[in-house]
Amino acid sequence: MELPEARQKFIEAWGKLGSEWGINRTMAQVHALLLLTPDALTTEEIMEQLSISRGNANMTLRDLIGWGLIEKQHRPGERKEYFYADKDVWNIARQVAKERRKRELDPVIKILDELSKVKGEAKDPAFKTFNKTVTDINKLAKNVDKTFETMIKADESWFWGSILKIFK
Amino acid sequence: MELPEARQKFIEAWGKLGSEWGINRTMAQVHALLLLTPDALTTEEIMEQLSISRGNANMTLRDLIGWGLIEKQHRPGERKEYFYADKDVWNIARQVAKERRKRELDPVIKILDELSKVKGEAKDPAFKTFNKTVTDINKLAKNVDKTFETMIKADESWFWGSILKIFK
DNA sequence: TCGAACTTTCAAAATATTATGAAAGTTTAT
DNA sequence: ATAAACTTTCATAATATTTTGAAAGTTCGA
Numbered sequence: 001m002e003l004p005e006a007r008q009k010f011i012e013a014w015g016k017l018g019s020e021w022g023i024n025r026t027m028a029q030v031h032a033l034l035l036l037t038p039d040a041l042t043t044e045e046i047m048e049q050l051s052i053s054r055g056n057a058n059m060t061l062r063d064l065i066g067w068g069l070i071e072k073q074h075r076p077g078e079r080k081e082y083f084y085a086d087k088d089v090w091n092i093a094r095q096v097a098k099e100r101r102k103r104e105l106d107p108v109i110k111i112l113d114e115l116s117k118v119k120g121e122a123k124d125p126a127f128k129t130f131n132k133t134v135t136d137i138n139k140l141a142k143n144v145d146k147t148f149e150t151m152i153k154a155d156e157s158w159f160w161g162s163i164l165k166i167f168k
Numbered sequence: 169m170e171l172p173e174a175r176q177k178f179i180e181a182w183g184k185l186g187s188e189w190g191i192n193r194t195m196a197q198v199h200a201l202l203l204l205t206p207d208a209l210t211t212e213e214i215m216e217q218l219s220i221s222r223g224n225a226n227m228t229l230r231d232l233i234g235w236g237l238i239e240k241q242h243r244p245g246e247r248k249e250y251f252y253a254d255k256d257v258w259n260i261a262r263q264v265a266k267e268r269r270k271r272e273l274d275p276v277i278k279i280l281d282e283l284s285k286v287k288g289e290a291k292d293p294a295f296k297t298f299n300k301t302v303t304d305i306n307k308l309a310k311n312v313d314k315t316f317e318t319m320i321k322a323d324e325s326w327f328w329g330s331i332l333k334i335f336k
Numbered sequence: 337t338c339g340a341a342c343t344t345t346c347a348a349a350a351t352a353t354t355a356t357g358a359a360a361g362t363t364t365a366t
Numbered sequence: 367a368t369a370a371a372c373t374t375t376c377a378t379a380a381t382a383t384t385t386t387g388a389a390a391g392t393t394c395g396a
Contacts, residue, residue, distance in 0.1 A: 001282070001283075001285075001286050002286075003286065003288050003292075003294065003295055003298060006283050006286040006298065006302075007298060009279060009282075009283060010279075010283055010298070010301075010302060013276055013279045013280070016276075017272065017276050020190050020271075020272050021189070021190055021272075022188050022189055022190050024353085024354070025354090026354075026355080035297075035301045036294075036297055036298050036301055037294075037297065038293040038294060038296070038297040039293075043372090043373080052355075052356090053355060053356045053357060054356085054357070054358095054373090054374090055355070055356060055357065055358095055374080055375075055376085056354075056355050056356070058373065058374060058375085059354095059355090059374090059375095062374090079363080079364070079365095079370095079371055079372055080371085080372070081372080081373080087297065087300060087301060087304075088304075089301075089304040089305055089307070089308050090308075093308060103188075104185065104188045104189075108181055108184075108185050111177060111178075111181045112181070114169070114177075115169075115174050115177060115178055117169075118169050118170075118171065118174040120171050124171075125206040125207075126171065126204075126205075126206060127171055128206070129203075129204055129205065129206040129255065130171060130174065130175060130178070130204050132255060133178075133203045133204055133255060133257075134174075134178060136255075136256075136257040137257055139257070140257050140258075140261060192383085192384070193384090194384080194385085211342090211343080220385075220386090221385060221386045221387060222343085222344090222386085222387070222388095223344080223345075223346085223385070223386060223387065223388095224384080224385050224386070226343065226344060226345085227344090227345090227384095227385090230344090247340095247341055247342055247393080247394075247395095248341085248342070249342080249343080
């Protein structure tokens with residue numbers, strides 16, 4: 001396989017994975033493109049390489065910045081904005097964990113905490129089941145939360161070292 | 169908060185979380201409803217409680233069975249099928265991990281393995297970047313894969329014991 | 337073998353998400 | 367202050383996903 005075809009495949013695969021995990025396809029593809037590009041690209045170049053519209057490119061780039069996955073760069077004497085993706089996979093994973101925790105996990109934990117407090121008739125099977133389910137899921141969610149927390153705080157060496165040993 | 173309202177909230181929250189994680193909202197809601205219900209429910213009851221159509225209920229229930237999250241039950245002397253959800257949160261998490269690994273992670277790893285083999289000009293920055301990105305993501309993906317593998321094989325006590333200690 | 341009870345299918349409709357591109361907005365050099 | 371260079375917005379269009387419900391299919395008891 002030649003490099004251009006391989007690049008294309010990577011962009012497609014990353015896009016598909018993204019869309020399966022709740023990240024929109026184009027966003028994942030733009031990210032993939034930037035991950036494969038040594039230097040920074042302009043909006044124009046991204047639009048052209050992925051055949052997407054200006055508006056879409058703009059929105060997507062803004063979102064990626066919001067996720068902390070890419071950054072704007074400026075070049076002296078130029079008006080254009082350049083976009084550059086951090087190539088450190090561990091940073092990427094950590095960044096995604098951080099954002100998803102904030103956006104999705106935290107709100108759910110808040111609701112589960114509330115629901116854990118609901119009182120009811122101890123003999124009522126409906127209440128007993130409600131209580132068991134909510135309590136157990138709450139525990140699980142808090143563990144996932146702790147895991148994210150640890151990941152977010154940890155540095156790279158921790159990850160490539162300790163995780164590897166634990167799950168060998 | 170009273171039980172019926174709390175149940176409703178739980179179903180909504182579970183549905184929202186599901187849709188954020190690539191599981192369709194109705195499927196997550198049906199699952200939530202069954203998680204809150206001590207005994208098994210019929211298609212009819214599910215349709216009514218969630219105000220969804222017969223076709224939708226049927227498809228969703230089939231999918232949930234495919235995910236290994238619920239099971240059909242039959243009662244002696246009755247034609248109707250009843251649906252029952254496993255209430256063990258650890259089983260649920262494990263089952264989801266198993267399915268997503270099979271459906272999403274495995275195919276990506278296959279592609280990454282292929283892309284890792286692509287040869288190129290060692291001096292070419294485009295190739296160097298391609299190579300670093302693909303190799304690193306491949307390593308990460310394989311770690312995630314191993315983690316899933318461990319999770320899937322492990323028993324409940326491992327999870328509630330050892331994971332908790334690691335990420336304290 | 338019939339028909340009632342129940343389940344499954346699937347084309348069409350409804351909804352939700354994503355993309356477009358022209359127009360408006362902003363910034364900077366002169 | 368102006369205009370060129372560039373970025374952002376957003377109503378509309380295109381696409382994708384989900385839901386509906388009536389019709390077809392299946393199963394079982396009599």
